Amino acid sequence: MNRNVLVFTEMKGSVLRQVSLEALSLGQKIAGDGSLVAAVFGSQASRYAEVLGQHGADQVMVFADPQFDRYQADIYYHAYRKVIQATNPDVILAGHTVNMKDVAPRIASRFGYGLISDCTNVELNGHDLSFIRPIYAGKAFEKKRFTTENMFVTIRPNNFKAEPSPKVQEVVFCEADNVDVQTVIRDIVLKSTGAIDLAEAKIVISGGRGVKSKEGFGPLNELASVLGGATGASRGACDEGYCDYGMQIGQTGKVITPDLYIACGISGAIQHVAGMSNSKVIIAINKDPEAPIFQIADYGIVGDLFEIVPLLTEEFRRRLAN
Structure with a gap:
């Protein structure tokens, strides 16, 4: 060859x-x-x-x-x-x-x-x-x-x-040539989703409507920080105004393939699944045991994300410190 x-x-x-x-x-x-x-x-x-x-x-x-x-x-x-x-x-x-x-x-x-x-x-x-x-x-x-x-x-x-x-x-x-450009960019407005690019993050913690508010993303951001990952969201969370659309994962958002994807308060609509179903390991946290997200998850936790996520954060922090 x-x-x-x-x-x-x-x-x-x-x-x-x-x-x-x-x-x-x-x-x-x-x-x-x-x-x-x-x-x-x-x-x-x-x-x-x-x-x-x-x-x-x-x-x-x-x-x-x-x-x-x-x-x-x-x-x-x-x-x-x-x-x-x-x-x-x-x-x-x-x-x-x-x-x-x-x-x-x-x-x-x-x-x-x-x-x-x-x-x-x-x-x-x-x-x-x-x-x-x-x-x-x-x-x-x-x-x-x-x-x-x-x-x-x-x-x-x-x-x-x-x-x-x-x-x-x-x-x-190499020397760059002078180019007669047809379009001139006056300004670029950047909407940051965090220090790590969602598309390239190895670990992604995502929230859906179940986070209930902008403040509800706080525990998710803390877990992502401990694990060195990025925070994402479902379209539902974006539509509710809980976060910026730059964080959206799904068919009309970003399509990602991290090593670990933790879905918090996300039901698992088809549109969202299209953006993360090829993740290597998927963990779902949801109060509804019948939520569709559990059908594609490798591991599922039925419970309140506001109780479970802080516990995971503390356990990961302890293990990483050791």
Whole structure:
């Protein structure tokens, strides 16, 4: 097997997103004896050249320009096009993020790459590749293969392991061109859901209508803090005004796959389940023993979340301290 693979990494603020390292590890397996190139963008990009090499990149192309600190489709598209023309990859990999959802179809169309998005697994059988992705809001999975020689694949965060594989990489510093942008961004209003990105969090504590108020998220936030996780919510909690819609998990919110998902006061409506059903371990806490969430939960606790969550928090705090 011998393929040339290009990975478009992505920064969130000044921090490299974890899914970029996951894409690099997958890229190593797909490349085989071929080359693996990583491209990184932003004023802090040079900080991560060594990290990308530690995760398998043979070459790192660094665009250390502040114009990449804020996503702008025309600017990023032009830089991506420049990288593709320089490397001529057989396979392009990237995280299935909001930004890549925007620009990936444009790149694939321009360069004649087939595009498979939101992959959660890849099967390698010799030179053949098959890509697994969820459909019908996670109720089923489909296996797809490319009919084109050139492939573009985006992967869902937290589905591939980022495995260090140190290499002596070549670092190439690239100049960004001046681009005649068609759209000008005047301002971006950020709605923070916490220090940890929900899409990449390994542990998520979510609340539904059962939290009863904004203050009801307090115990959930404390548990998330102890476990180093993030706090999410069902649409019901968002509709009630208990939290911001940026925390919403579900078919019309964020789709996540954490290692551990704790649903507190969430009934388990289909819309919500579509956003978290592929979590590796699901724990449900609900006063109603007939709540649908228990049908998909690995572990269920019937009881009042305001009694159970603080007890869990104290027990986890005690065990972690020891």
